[in-house]
Amino acid sequence: MSVKKQPVLETRALRVGYAEAPVCAPVDLAVRPGELWAIIGPNGSGKSTLLRALLGVLAPLSGKVLAFGRDVDERERDFRAKVVGILDDDAYFPGLTAREHLVLTARGHGVAGAGEVVDQLLDRFGLAAQSGAMPTELSSGQRRRLLLAAGFARPREVLVLDEPEQRLDPGMRADLARILVEEAGRGAAVVFATHDPELVERTGARGLLVGDDECLRLGHQAALDALARVR
Template sequence: MSRRFGEREALKPLDLHVAPGERVALVGANGSGKSTLLRLACGRDRPTTGSVHFDGLPMTEDDPRVRSRVAVVAEALSCYPDLTVRQHLELVAVAHAVPDPGAVVERCLDEQRLAAHADALPGSLSSGQAQAMLLAAAWVRPRDLLVLDEPEQRLDPAARDRLAARLRAEGDRGTAVLFATHHPALAHAVADRVLVLEDGRVVADGAGDRVPA
């Protein structure tokens, strides 16, 4: 697959397969093609050439069979200004028919250190807490593929450690994980495989333990 915007080739032709339980990190400078690749991988954009499939299905957000199994952490969560943090997470859980949604939401609030802010409005959260809420919205729903664009942004070191532990656990439970990061230490701690992108091209593809921390 490849992606072109006018005359600019944002992503040069590549083949990528992420297996169930595999954790793949994308690293590279701003503008290297990481976010473009992630948007193609989760169906939020379509390639100029080639195709993207998930479990044999064309990857598109329009297909509920795909949408129900793919969780994306990419930009700020769309929020209702008069709903609390807890209520937003409950909406996500109910929309995805999560069994015992209340208990799942409470676990995610605790994990993300948001329990004390569960009844706050999203607009009152700090930037780090808002990022934690975005992550919680992904953890609260079912997922077989997890796509994250710089999920560590705005997180403090302790929260980044919790994120690394969660991403490792996601792979261990069979979730395919594809994430972009500017923190080599996160890629080193999590990824089985690391792709290095430069000017829209994969210039290195190897085991995660070869990434400098």
């Protein structure tokens, strides 16, 4: 008989917002190893705010966020060693090339064979030809790929991504879906906010529909149906 795995990321009656004003209804969610969850809802519904709280970047108004059974604290070494967040902000070292940026990120997180790992990521994210370019020389879509590659250059058991499909061409969006499925297949928990039904369909993700009155956990097909309504 199989034993249900314990959640690696969990919220309990979590309220998120700014200046004591919640942006959505309380969230109750348990994410286990190997699961993919899509956070869906209209613009302004609180998806990005929720992700920031999951990563410990934003303090909850009330309720709890737990990672591996402990209160989330982005300052803790163990948390940073297991949880990767990729938000909708370009973040790079302006004085380094794309490859140097990724190598520094990998080495800073203790990745063995950082150079080889980075070369594989550059190829996987279609940046091999731009490895010697400065980030400021990259297009918007290429900088997005660099941001994603930096997340995958780190050890990770939990991935939290804010609309990772943004600024990607259709081919790279399809590749991204395969990458996320592979991550879940090796046991990582994946949570991503999205407006893209194809990304949800290709990953087979379940959904959390964020709203003012309630936040609903949905199966895969119900998530697709809900996403079609709120786009």
